[in-house]
Amino acid sequence: MMLSRTAPATLVGVAALLTGCAGAGAAESSGTSGKAAVSAGAPASAAAVAPGPETPASPAASSGAPVSTEPPAPAFDPRTDTAVLSVPAIGLEDLRVVPYEGTTDDWPGTRIQNRGVAASPYGDRGGVGPGEIGNYLVTAHRLSAGGPMRDLPALDKGDSVFVTAGGSVYEYVITESRQTSFRSERSLAEQRAAVPGHPGEKPTKAMITLSTCATPEDDAAGNFWRDDRGNPEHRIDRIGVLREVSDR
Template sequence: MPSHRLSLGGALLLAALVVSGCDGSRGAEGSQPRRTSSPGGSPAPPTSSATPTPTTSADEPEPPYQVSDGRPRRATMTIPALGLRQLRVVPYRGATDDAPGTEIQNRGHAASPFGPRGGVGPGGVGNYQVTAHRTSSTRAFERLPEVRRGDRVVVRAGGVDYVYRITGTRETSFRSPRSLREQRAAVPGRPGLTATRAMITLSTCATQEDHAVGNYWADEFDNPEHRIDKIGVLVQSRRPG
């Protein structure tokens, strides 16, 4: 009888040790985070009581940055991904690729329209619009179609560098009033919305692409129908040096 009682006690003790996690695994109250099942039946990721690190969406501006007052200013533009440096940007009252804007581009500069049919100045909340030739003798934006999402554009104006990050590409048809409204909207592509961020539109002609499909339409300034637009958002402002 004593031997029988000892074996039973040992069995009970062993069972208690296994249940409590003393077999080398961690029990329910151990340091390993508890796992639960997902609706599909697979284990869910470990939970944590620590405060998660804030993350920023790919399309959100990256602080620190400050916007400008949006007034039109003469500026220079650098696009490191293209090897383009210190391109002169001339502001004028008007709309993209109109007569005054085309004349500025013909001199080898980039043109930046402002006013009721244009955009804002560098670093301002709204749509900073910049156009330049791609195929004429000046070819300031010859390689603009190569710009990709994430590339930086640095606009220097009033002693400040405004750094934009490219977020997308769109096409504009100069034979479509709706398409023109979208290009020139305060929020590019979204007419009627109130701008809350500083954005940029870089625009140049799609002459090669139009001609490749047999579209030889041109306006009175020899501009083709379509434009390639690169859209970006301000992510930083800084004093050079």
């Protein structure tokens, strides 16, 4: 009879001990103290599954729209991004202008022109990009590789030149003509100057120089000199000043 009366009391004590361990485990797993996780008189199991505060859903997630993981598009760099050149007065349309770090008609520039497109040098020995203050230099072949600038000599003062780049259209107007000699360092410096024709002068305007060979004119004059890249002595240059910028 003594055994039957004391056994229930022993079982109750064991049950209470197990219940206390469950409450502590729930508190540790939820990252809160036992006092915060278990309310007075509430079962430990209820405290363990009590819902926490909800994180507000993002507008894209709540609307069902896909969330973009693509990085933002890089900003347009006028000196290193390809542009497109059009000169209506000589029938030139959508000529790609490929920028490179260098100087006019060097080997890298010549290789670009040999692909039938225009080349634009930038950097310490080159020019600037479209729309920038300084001299935007653009060179292309006149006779070979499709001759995209075959009619450049016919470009007159007042004619428009359009350069499309980075979502904008830059309109330059031709203001003067020049001739560059490959056999004269002074002449080359004038062509490549930030203010065309005036080395050392600080630019205040956005300008453009379109340049191509004067091979037919040199040959007609009996001047058959060529450099190591096949360039004749003279280049025909047309200089323009930026007049307007508009959206494409």
